[in-house]
Amino acid sequence: MSVMVAKEQRPILGITPWQWRARLTDAVLGSFSLQSSGNTLPESMPSDKVFAAFYKLRNRYPEWLGSLYFEEGHDTLVCKGLEDVLFTLGAFGLVTVKKHDYRNLRINREIRKIIKKQIEERSSEQKLKTLRRLSNEFTRIIGERNEGRHRTTKE
C-alpha cells in the first residue's frame, strides 16, 4: 500500500485544521447541491465514487480541498478528512445510507434544494461561482462510467 499525494499541490499555509474543516464542509455540501444544470446528480452514489471524485478535484480546488490527503490501497481510496465530514452529514440526517450499507450514500433532492438555497443565501458571488464550478465537475465525474474503483496509476 502506498501513500498518494499529487505532486503539483502547493502548500497553503496559515490555516488551522478547524478552519480547513469549515471549508471542506462547504465544498462537500456545495458539490452535492449546486449543479447549474439542474438535478443531474443521482440521489444515490457509491461512496467509493465520491472519494475518487474528490481525489480528482483536489488539485483543481486547493483553496477548498487543499487539506485532503488520500491513501490508496487495493482499488480504493481512504481519506480521513472526507470520512469525518460525511460522518457528520450522516449523523445529522443530511446524507443517509440504506440499511447501513455505507457503500452507497444518498442525499435526496429535497434536501439538496434546501442546502442549495442556504449556501446561496450566505455566500458571496465569488464563492458561489467557484462552488458551482466544483459542483458541476463533481457531477460530471460521478456520472462517468467505470469511475469509483480507483486505479493505481497516478494522474
Next chain:
Amino acid sequence: MSSHESSVNVTKAATERLKNKVDSWLKDTLGAYSPVHIREDKVIRDAVFGFNVFRQYEINLIDSPILQRLRSIQQNSLASLTYPTTTHTRFEHSLGCLSIADRMIRAINEKSRTPPITPLQIIEVRLAALLHDCGHGPFSHASEFVYDKMSSELQDVRSENMEVFGDAAGHEILAFFIVTSPRFERLWKEVCSKYNPTLEEFQHDPRDVKLIRVGRIILGLPSEGCPGYLSQIVNGPFDADKFDYIIRDGYFSGLTTYVDIDRLAVSIDLYRDDNSESTLCMDIGGATILEQLLFNKMVLFSSMYHHHKVRAAFRQLALLLATARANGTQIGGVRLSSAVDYLKLDDDKLMCDAMQQPDLRPLASGIKLRRLPKRVLVIDRDTLKDPASKEKWVQIGADPWKVEDLQTAIANGAGLPSEKVYVDFPPEPRIYKTAKFSMIRRASGRPLVSLDSLYPVAGWLSGYEQYRFRSYIFGPDGIQEKVAQIAEGALQERGISIDFDLSTRLAKWV
C-alpha cells in the same frame, strides 16, 4: 540516500522551526540523563498481556525522561472522572504496543523457513512501537485538540510535506521529530556504547539502527530497508497501537470488550504478490479478530469516548488550555505558544500549576473536584426539526468562530461568564481504513480481499452515526432550564429549530 528518505530532509520554514524547537526541548528534557549499562534483558509484568521481555537498550530508553513523562499522561484524558478505573497511562500503552508488535513479528517470522523480518528490522519496529506516543502532551488528545486543531503550526508542517505527514496526528508529527532529532541521535549512540554487540545475545548491532526509519515507521511510512508492511505493524489498518489501546481501554474502564488476541499469532501472515511486494494480511479466521476490534472500538466510542461527562470534562480542559494560551498565562513557567510547549507539561504539572493561576483556577478546580458542566440540550438528528436546521447546525460545528459566537450568545443571555457554556461536537470515529485496507486471505491461491468485502464492518459506523451520535450544549448545574430556553432562542436566531421537549428530556434534567 533513497527517494523515501530525501523527502523528509525538507528546508521549509515551518518545518525547520518545529524541528529546532523539538531538539531544544529534548536537550532540556534529557538534561544530565546518562544511560547506564543494563546487565540483562528485563521482564515487565503487564495487567493485560502478562510478562513481556524488553531488551537492555530498550530499558535505557524506558528509563529516560522521554518515556518516563508518559507515566503522568493518562491514556484517556479525563475519562477517569466517569469510569474511575480508567487511570492507565500512555506509558503502559507504549510498553503494550511494543509487546503486540513483537507478537506480530514473531508470528510472521515463524511462518516462513527464511524469516522475512531481519534482526535489524525487528529492533527498529520495536523502537517505533515503544516511542510512537512520546509526542503526546498533557491529557493526550485534549491538549492535541488545542495545539493542533486551533493553530496552524502543525498544519503548516503538514502542508509543507504532504507526502510525509499527510494527515498524521499532531502527536505523531512531534514523535517523528523527537526520534529524528540530533539530540535523540546522540542519546541513542550513548545507549549503544554501553553494550558489546558482538555478544551472542545481540542478534544485530543496534548501532546500525537508522532513526529516520524508526520515525517513518511511527508515521506508517515505508523507507529504504523497511518495507511498508513493517510500518503497518505500528501504524496501519490493523496495528499494534489499535490492538493495545482498544483492549487496554476496555480492560481498565471495566467495559466488557473482548478481542481474541491469541488468535493474532495464528492468523497474521504476509502475502507476496506477483511483483514480490509483501502485504500484511490475516487468514480467514483472523478476520474475526478484526471484526471484534472494530466492534469494540464502536462500543468504546458509544460508552466512554463520547460519554457526555467525558465530553464535558474534555471541553473544560480544552478551554483551560485555550485560555492559558490566549492570556499568555504561564503554566509551570511555560507559555503555551507552540505545540512543543505542551511537551514540557504532564497531567500533574498542568493541574497543579493551573490551580495557582487566577484566570485558570476556576476551570482547574472544577476538573479536580469534578464540578463539571451539565447537559442543557442534546442535539441530534431527531431533535433538529428540519433539513434547513440540520444544515445550519452542521455549519456551526464546522466553524470555530460560529461555535464561539453561539456559546457567547447563550452565556450573555443567561448572564454567565462565557466559559460557563460549551457547544460540543464530539470527534468522529473512524473505521474506514481498517475496513477497506485490512487484507484477508480468503482462500489459498486466490487474491486477497478487503475486510469489508467479507463482512460490512463499516455498517457499525453508520449505525452509530444514525442512532447514537449526539452533540451537546453544556451549562452550569442548577440553572439548566433557564440556559436551555436561552439556548433555544439563540438557535432560533440562527435559523435552527429544535424539538425542545425531546432535547431537554434527552439531557435528563427534566
